[in-house]
Amino acid sequence: MRTIIIHIPAHWTAAAIVVASTLLVARAGDTASHDYSIAVDAALDRLVVQARFAVPVRKISARSRDAEQFTHDVRDCDTGKRLGTRGRRLVVTGPGLRCLSYVFELRNAARTEDLNRRLVADNIVVSPALWLWRPGIADGPEIQVRFTLPDTVAVSVPWPRLPNADHAYRLTASPRSGSALAVFGDFSSRIVSVAGAEINVTLLRTASELDPDEISEWIRDTANNIALAYGRFPNPYARVVLIPVGGGSWGGNSPVPFGRVVRDGGETIELLINEQRPVADYYGEWEPTHEFSHLMLPYLRRSQRWVSEGYATYYQNLLLARAGRYSETEAWQKLYSGLERGRESAPGLSPNEAAAGDERSTRMKIYWSGVALALMADVELRRRSDGSESLDTVLDKLQTCCLPSERAWSGRELFRQLDAMLDEPLFMDLYRKYADTAGFPDARPLLRQLGVIAEDGSVRVSDAAELAAIRRQITAAKALTAAGAADR
Ligand SMILES: [Zn+2]
Known part of the structure; x- marks a missing residue:
């Protein structure tokens, strides 16, 4: 705040003084x-x-x-x-x-x-x-x-x-x-209102033109999936940049070959979309839901990337089940198989070491050790509160207090903040136990308690298990109400 000293001539009236000081304050604001x-x-x-x-x-x-x-x-x-x-x-x-x-x-x-x-x-x-x-x-x-x-x-x-x-x-x-993209020229740019957010959808133009209406509907659907966590989209002003590509070297024939979140200048989700596939095929893809899920956490430093990748991967599977795109068994199969791949990846390294090193040999560890921690926290929150608390409710509070964030966070900072929003902390305990410990957070006993039964790598779910009700809650179908709040 700047102090403005005004010298007032003795003969000025009170009214003139008020007008003069208002003008000065307004000018100070204008030139700021x-x-x-x-x-x-x-x-x-x-x-x-x-x-x-x-x-x-x-x-x-x-x-x-x-x-x-x-x-x-x-x-x-x-x-x-x-x-x-x-x-x-x-x-x-x-x-x-x-x-x-x-x-x-x-x-x-x-x-x-x-x-x-x-x-x-x-x-x-x-x-x-x-x-x-x-x-x-x-x-x-x-x-x-x-x-x-x-x-x-x-x-x-x-x-x-x-x-x-x-x-x-x-x-x-x-x-x-990352470095944000700026686009100039004759492309499609529109605002999609969804779940408390105004998302700018920018579609670049190539020779084979995609229908911007169809594309916007798909983005609305994907953003809706994210709102199935806590009823609204985590960033009220996010931008999505869609880059049409052919198949081939850009990622085979996959409908959405690549995506990433760039936070430079504001939060942008960039997605490559395969213009040789119909838009209907984009809906079955996990990649967009994964990238959008990243916005539920602030940007984490590189050595804690396993936390952000883990949370986004956990939510991508939950949200696609809640939206009805995966069955309950499919969602748990994907979580189980991924956790197994993570457990076998770079067993000599801790999650922090894996994330700081060369991703080629540690990718599964980076993506799945954070999933194990997210699952452990989610189940414990639901168990001890009888379902009134969950990872959803904690991330809801995180969004309210801190997102979108203008800076990079450390994993400790994030977990301390999550604990600060609970009566009884638990996130830092998990961090201390696993972040710098070689090996993998073993979620197998927890999965069995939830009734996720694996035989020869193939999963079935059992309602006879001790925590089966929590398993069903985690992936239960949800829909957004007209008011934009998620039915719980
Ligand atoms: Zn990711």
Whole structure:
């Protein structure tokens, strides 16, 4: 908060003093942000960028090393003086810069991104990591970005929109997970309202056009699956970027060959979709539900990736059962088989060691040790509360307190936070027991208590088991009510 000292002439009336101080306060608020205006040309050849800074700025950089080669005509726009770049940094001397302008070669930069070879020429993808030269966000004024666009050009960026403004956004701090995509041109972008969220669905265009309505319906269905955990989608403003690809080298004939969550600038889920398969086939895929499930936790540091992969994998199976896509037995079969694969993977390493190392030989351990912990916590919460608490209710509270989060968390921090929301803690006990212990958290006795009976790798469920009622609760069918709350 800034203190404003106002000198008031003795002859002013009380009314004039009120008006004068209101104006001063309003002006202080108006100038509190760094304001970028970015003009895009119809041919998508270049961006012309001008930034007016709220305070003089000395440290300005781009996130990508490749930014420098496509950035030209960098100037102090108050004096017209040219400025140099050194790698990812802008060279600023003296007291600091109030105004920065530059030109970015958008289409040339797009040629370095393989993805663009698949797209029709009037829509291209280039990350802000290349074209946005800016001061840090964490301790300075807010950064606002406004685009000036020809009628034929749209833009999709990961940042939250500014209310009541077209093509205007606010940059917030975010964990450095991946590099977000920005899309320019003539593509489909629409808002899908679902379970308390407004999800921006951006569909890139290729020669074989997919129907944006059909695609949006599928995304709505997938987001609904996630809301079957606690009645709403974990991020009210997530973005989904859909990248149509052929089959073949992009992942065989799978309908959704690849997906990932990028948290740079805001939470984006990127999915490759196979344009040679009908959209109806996308519904049977686990990948989208897995990626969306990641949003129920904050971004975790790399060495605790086994926790985020484990929770997303646990929920992907539960939610697809609750949505009716898996039978109860199918869901438990998948959980059982995965846990077995995890148990056999890299037995000499602890989950933290496996996640910090080379994924090729430890992948199953990374994906499934966190599933074992999620299952253990879920069953114990349900058992001791007689069903009134569960992993769903704890993650509901986590969302309310902490998501979407602007930073990376450690596993300990997450588990401490989950414990803080319980009368009787249990998550840190599990972490201490398993995170740094070689081997695999053995969930086999628990599965037997739940009535998950495996013979020669094949699972059947038994209602005679001690905790069979809890097993049925975990995967029981659910539907969203009209109000958006999940029936329990
Ligand atoms: Zn994942």
